[in-house]
Amino acid sequence: MSSSAPLVVRLLASSVSVASRAGKIVRDVMSKGELGIVEKGKDDYQTEADRSAQRCIVASLSAQYPKVNIIGEEDGPESESELPSDWIISEADKEVLSLECPVNLHSVKEEDIVVWVDPLDGTSEYTQGFLEHVTVLIGISVNDKPVAGVIHQPYYKTMLDGEKIMGRTIWGLQEVGVGGFTPAPPPASLIITTTRSHSNPLVEKALQVMNAGQIVRVGGAGFKVLQLLEGKASIYVFASSGCKKWDTCAPEAVLSAAGGKLTDILGNYYKYGGAESRPNKTGVLAAVNDELHSYAVKRIPQELKDALSK
Numbered sequence: 001m002s003s004s005a006p007l008v009v010r011l012l013a014s015s016v017s018v019a020s021r022a023g024k025i026v027r028d029v030m031s032k033g034e035l036g037i038v039e040k041g042k043d044d045y046q047t048e049a050d051r052s053a054q055r056c057i058v059a060s061l062s063a064q065y066p067k068v069n070i071i072g073e074e075d076g077p078e079s080e081s082e083l084p085s086d087w088i089i090s091e092a093d094k095e096v097l098s099l100e101c102p103v104n105l106h107s108v109k110e111e112d113i114v115v116w117v118d119p120l121d122g123t124s125e126y127t128q129g130f131l132e133h134v135t136v137l138i139g140i141s142v143n144d145k146p147v148a149g150v151i152h153q154p155y156y157k158t159m160l161d162g163e164k165i166m167g168r169t170i171w172g173l174q175e176v177g178v179g180g181f182t183p184a185p186p187p188a189s190l191i192i193t194t195t196r197s198h199s200n201p202l203v204e205k206a207l208q209v210m211n212a213g214q215i216v217r218v219g220g221a222g223f224k225v226l227q228l229l230e231g232k233a234s235i236y237v238f239a240s241s242g243c244k245k246w247d248t249c250a251p252e253a254v255l256s257a258a259g260g261k262l263t264d265i266l267g268n269y270y271k272y273g274g275a276e277s278r279p280n281k282t283g284v285l286a287a288v289n290d291e292l293h294s295y296a297v298k299r300i301p302q303e304l305k306d307a308l309s310k
């Protein structure tokens with residue numbers, strides 16, 4: 001692909017195109033019905049869709065951006081088999097390519113970028129048939145900070161001229177905003193979104209103290225941030241260490257481009273450099289705006305913050 005657009009914009013445009021291809025792989029594995037489930041740890045699974053979608057994304061991006069550090073969730077022994085040629089995507093989304101790059105990102109070089117790939121976020125939900133919770137996440141960080149990201153929903157349905165179209169891709173770019181859908185205003189009352197498959201007593205304690213009118217339990221970090229952007233919830237709380245950098249990089253980039261904020265439950269930003277530890281040890285706290293975010297940070301009791309920081 002040749003384009004005169006600055007690197008971050010080109011990489012985002014390529015990520016939009018490849019996320020959509022990876023989403024098709026996720027659907028194809030499910031339609032075939034051979035999920036090839038591997039248990040990586042407690043409540044921690046990987047399927048053929050996770051493995052194949054990651055190979056598609058990493059091979060496509062590293063072919064075009066060889067010096068970018070790409071870190072995927074499903075790293076393991078490289079598969080011997082060759083990649084199908086139609087898994088290597090070199091297209092780049094035209095709308096994204098035409099975006100104005102923020103001035104501070106103009107001269108970013110490949111060596112300055114770390115891309116965090118979650119080829120399938122919401123694997124538990126995928127294996128249990130909650131397919132609309134599944135997303136493909138590609139987060140682009142520069143100097144530790146998520147500056148751009150893609151959240152693709154393989155199972156989002158749209159009707160166009162009587163025909164069903166599967167999949168939708170939402171992107172965010174610092175200072176530019178979000179695309180692929182129109183964000184909705186937050187709900188009138190306090191609605192919290194949280195995990196449906198990785199709860200524990202600390203997670204529940206953090207929910208109790210929020211004094212929310214409703215709790216929406218859905219899978220995946222990507223889908224929960226979409227709940228915020230779609231006006232279905234206003235705060236996302238997960239007081240546990242299960243999420244990793246690939247779960248939050250793209251969601252944080254998209255949410256912050258829309259005016260929201262994602263941190264740990266102490267209110268501190270995570271860093272996304274390649275040498276950072278993978279687990280988000282001190283949990284996740286995200287909100288549609290700064291005001292609701294600080295409300296939530298203040299509500300979390302100190303002993304809960306201490307318990308996660310240990």
Ligand SMILES: Nc1ncnc2c1ncn2[C@@H]1O[C@H](COP(=O)(O)O)[C@@H](O)[C@H]1OP(=O)(O)O
Pocket residue numbers: 042043044045073118120121122123124194195196197198199218219220221238241242243244247
């Ligand atoms: N205990 C855990 N072990 C492994 N992954 C976890 C754990 N908790 C959360 N995650 C990851 O964070 C995402 C959001 O968590 P939750 O849905 O529980 O709120 C999960 O979909 C999963 O990502 P993935 O599905 O990509 O492995």
Ligand SMILES: [Mg+2]
Pocket residue numbers: 044045046073123
């Ligand atoms: Mg996983």
Ligand SMILES: [Mg+2]
Pocket residue numbers: 118120121122220221246247
């Ligand atoms: Mg994930």
Ligand SMILES: [Mg+2]
Pocket residue numbers: 050073118119120121122123
């Ligand atoms: Mg995953």
